Amino acid sequence: MEEIKIGLLGFGNVGTGVYKILEENRNDILHREGLKLKVEKILVRDVHKRRKMIIDSSLFTDNIKDIIDNPEISIVAEFMGGIDPAKEYILAALEKKKTVVTANKEVMARYWSELEKAAQKNGVGLYYEASVAGGIPIIKVMGESLQANKVYELMGIINGTTNYILTKMSEEGRSFEDVLSEAQRLGYAEPDPTADIEGFDATYKLSILSSIAFHARVPIEYIYREGITKITAEDIAYGKELGYVIRLLAIAKKQGFSIETRVHPTFIPMSHPLAAVRDSYNAIFIRGDAVGSMMLYGRGAGDLPTGSAVVSDIITACHQSEKHRYTTFYNEAQVSEEVNFIKNWETEFFIRLTVKDKPGVLAKIAGIFGKHEVSIASMIQKNHNEDSVPLIFVTHHAKELSMKKAIDDIKCQQDVIRVENVIRVEN
Ligand SMILES: NC(=O)c1ccc[n+]([C@@H]2O[C@H](COP(=O)([O-])OP(=O)(O)OC[C@H]3O[C@@H](n4cnc5c(N)ncnc54)[C@H](OP(=O)(O)O)[C@@H]3O)[C@@H](O)[C@H]2O)c1
Known part of the structure; x- marks a missing residue:
């Protein structure tokens, strides 16, 4: 059976988790999936650093070319973090027709369309399960x-x-x-x-x-x-x-x-x-x-849970090597003209104020909410300290912008000492 050689970019938390799983579960992966996976090289910043996990030091390199230019490596798994040079290395690997597995949410969120286009053009895969919620598939x-x-x-x-x-x-x-x-x-x-x-x-x-x-x-x-x-x-x-x-x-x-x-x-x-x-x-x-x-x-994080997602992607990539799947939507840097993004969404709100302990203050605030079409579902008035009193409101569904206007108005009231917090509520 042919060995599938993998290059790892990074040997920190995620990298060590991935390595450990590939080593410890090697036989299970071989028997269950029919795959012989081998880590061929590992890119790190400092090859002399003392590491938590002791492995064959000849696997380490600080030269990306040892991975990108190695024709035997067919899969590159990236967990260096950040944009530079991770994005450049991912693109270089894709251009060299290597499938890429990444845990890097920032690179994916910012450059997804560019990376996916490069993967498609080169007929290789781009997998990113570990980039969201660690071990949760x-x-x-x-x-x-x-x-x-x-x-x-x-x-x-x-x-x-x-x-x-x-x-x-x-x-x-x-x-x-x-x-x-x-x-x-x-x-x-x-x-x-x-x-x-x-x-x-x-x-x-x-x-x-x-x-x-x-x-x-x-x-x-x-x-x-x-x-x-x-x-x-x-x-x-x-x-x-x-x-x-x-x-x-x-x-x-x-x-x-x-x-x-x-x-x-x-x-x-x-x-x-x-x-x-x-x-x-x-x-x-x-x-x-x-x-x-x-x-x-x-x-959602940790060496082994995140490693679980990365190794699962590596296995999937091996099985789908003839037919990788790509996103089925308009995956451009710009949004599709068909989609309308809502800014003035509706939700319930929790509002906490400190007000002067005077008659009529509550009625004034209720009036401001009413003026901006915010209806109050419940209210608590707490024990007062000297001449101030905490007021807590929970509203029915209200528009985001109506709430902003109401809060701006409330802040201008002389009897309102502070708007302590406004927190959205979901059911
Ligand atoms: N930690 C988690 O639980 C978790 C969960 C999900 C996703 N992620 C994502 O996975 C990625 C890595 O996270 P991590 O926690 O494993 O990071 P980390 O512990 O800081 O490890 C980063 C590794 O990358 C290497 N590296 C960094 N920059 C490099 C460069 N310019 N050239 C060569 N090697 C470089 C480092 O080398 P040295 O060892 O020599 O310094 C280190 O081995 C991030 O994108 C993160 O968002 C992490």
């Missing part, structure tokens, strides 16, 4: 098991770091800053956590997921993004009283040719399936016209 499920459906909604917890932070804040009543520094100490959050806590990472993943779900290209620029840095322990405690749990959700909805996509902190009812997703776990909740509601749950 969401791309395969959507492409190979839900084809009978029109998927019209998906809501995902697709960033483990923020879910870990929000879970700790909710369950232990701690502040964002406190939990973030603990997460950094424990290695759950990066030293520079911006990509996670500001929602960029989830935006890249939602761009990939929603494009596949809706068969229409959803560039990252069309996704509304808001991170979790302004969420406080007070917001979470008031939300809990109202029966809500907070999560950073990636939301995509489609109606006809209209699509809305957004990443933001969201209150969901405690009974929602996504409310049970704690710590660094990921989950994707999908609604399709035939399948109804379903949810996939699992590890």
Whole structure:
């Protein structure tokens, strides 16, 4: 049986996971899949670095040509991260007629059309299961098991770091800053956590997921993004009283040719399936016209879970080497003219204000909501501190822009000390 030789780009968290799976499960893959897979070379930055996993050091190289120009290597698996030089190396591998498997969500979200065109032109494959939700096989499920459906909604917890932070804040009543520094100490959050806590990472993943779900290209620029840095322990405690749990959700909805996509902190009812997703776990909740509601749950990151997705792509690529599959939609950098992206979506809102403890303030605020066609579903007024009082409102469905105008008006009121937070609510 012919050996299939693989070049790895990167030997960090994901790279070591992939290597370990290929080594430890070699016989299972051989017997079950009839494939003899061998890692031929591994590109790293520093070949002399001390590594957690000790392997044959002759496998390492710091020269990409050792992989790209090796005619025996037919599959290149990339997990270096970032854009430069990952994108250039992926393109070079495709041009040399090597199939590429990648875990790199940023490269995929930004350059998908360019990379896919290069793969198609060269008759090779481009696989990216690990780029979204780590070990959860969401791309395969959507492409190979839900084809009978029109998927019209998906809501995902697709960033483990923020879910870990929000879970700790909710369950232990701690502040964002406190939990973030603990997460950094424990290695759950990066030293520079911006990509996670500001929602960029989830935006890249939602761009990939929603494009596949809706068969229409959803560039990252069309996704509304808001991170979790302004969420406080007070917001979470008031939300809990109202029966809500907070999560950073990636939301995509489609109606006809209209699509809305957004990443933001969201209150969901405690009974929602996504409310049970704690710590660094990921989950994707999908609604399709035939399948109804379903949810996939699992590890969204980590060496072995992500390695599981990468090795699965390598196996699929080997089986489909004669006929790789590509996206079935208009996959250009620009969006299709047919698609209309909605900015003024409708949702419910949680609003927390601190106001002066004076008669008539509540009526004034209710009047402003009414003027902007925002109707109030419930309200809590809490114990006052000296001369100020917290007011919490939950609205019925309201338009995003109407809420923005209402909040702008409320901020101008002399009796309103602060608009503490506005958090969207999904059911
Ligand atoms: N970590 C996860 O759980 C996870 C989950 C899903 C997807 N991903 C994605 O997978 C990718 C890798 O993540 P990771 O956590 O494994 O990263 P990592 O631990 O930082 O590893 C990166 C590896 O790439 C090598 N590398 C980086 N830049 C290079 C360059 N210019 N030339 C040669 N080698 C270079 C590094 O070499 P040295 O070892 O010599 O420094 C290192 O081995 C990212 O795109 C990430 O978003 C990660």
